Amino acid sequence: MSALSDLIRAPAAAVEYANVLLTRDRAPLAQTPRDAIWTHRGATLYRYRSEQRRHPVPILLVFALINRPGVFDLRPGHSLVEFLLEEGFDVFLIDWGTPGEEDAELGLEHYVCDMLPSSIRETLRAAGEDEVTLMGWCMGGTMCLLHAALAQDTPVRNLVLLTTPVTGASSTYRRWIVGGDLDVDAIAQALPVIPGEGVDWANKLLKPVTSHWTTYRKLWDDVLAGRVQKDAFNAMARWVADNPPFPARAFADWIGGIYRDDALLRGDLVLRGRRVDLRDVEQNLLVITARQDHIAPPEDTLPLLDLVTSADVTHLDRPGGHIGLVTGSRARHDLWPELGGWLAERSGR
């Protein structure tokens, strides 16, 4: 394309560019029909509607306390939930809601020891089954792992962990917290909830140029070339920008315990008076890591494989980033079918 044609197209492209950015907040997310079947303290358990459930063992999706679980169901045609329903699974999702100042005292143990067991109980009651598959993403995966390690009589048959950290040893967060001597407890005492914008700001600092410049430069190139996918860009942009507050105590447990003290790998993590021992994890385990993940690098997940006592362990390492691995355009043809196949083999009676 010549400079002249670029120049001629520029005014129209500028209007289109502004339109994409200004309509971001109206991008539809999480559109797959679902019903709320249980609520507690702002959290909601959803069951997705389906008329083609073939696999008895239901799947409970668990996302992190950072960002929203809508990323499991990003947009039609690019939704993991939609794919799992098409494959005949009974899919549930726990949405942690929007914590308020009244939730300041909720620590990791509230989510692992109270909320997850209750969500599992309601999932089983709704599905009429005795066992469940837990599929956790990022911190949600770590919480699923903690539950599996602590609750020895848990009805969890399969554990699927998507880009899940068990340590912060290789992450930049660790360098910031330990190297910078961040007083996590002082922050948690000063604020009842950590503003989501603050967490988002810190995450974007990991790749400042990519986050604040390259994304928008590429969008401009796409608009100018007439190949912009407004729905795709806006769905992801809206999801990235939606950051719920992080309860202060859970923040201190997560950042202080997992990242600063490495308590989970050292075997020092205690929840509700019980020490978490990853050797107690016996479920069928699928661990998925992303090679270009800068949030939870594979090195921060892989130690898990040597610790669990599960007889059935599968590890998939695929090219992609922390979120793009599961939501990217390749996922539908590459990762999702593998994931579906693994689940189908382990979801019968």
Added chain:
Amino acid sequence: VTDTDDVREQVEQVEAATAKAMEEVATGEAFGALLARTAENAAAVMAFWAASCDAVLRSLRVAGRQDVARLGARIAQTDDKLERVLEEIYVLQGELAARPRPPARTSGNGPRRPRAAKTRDAA
């Protein structure tokens, strides 16, 4: 290859080099220390601001953030209690379902006859 492509390629090269350099800066301990102090300062300022606003509201006899949060916590505690009641109900339901059913009453000669309905003598 046009001039535009040349310019674009150069911009992308500069961008990639800048991104790499900035990521190296971000992983340094000095940056970590700067970030840590900034985060601690921001938390302290936000806490001070929230406390100041609360003091003003309370002096006006209006509920402040802490009062609202305390009320929210009480509601959340009630929600917790209801959840525990629900758990108890599920346990009891399970126990009832597992309990063997008592045999149907067969005393007497055959099935009971229904009582005759009391009628009032209109006379």
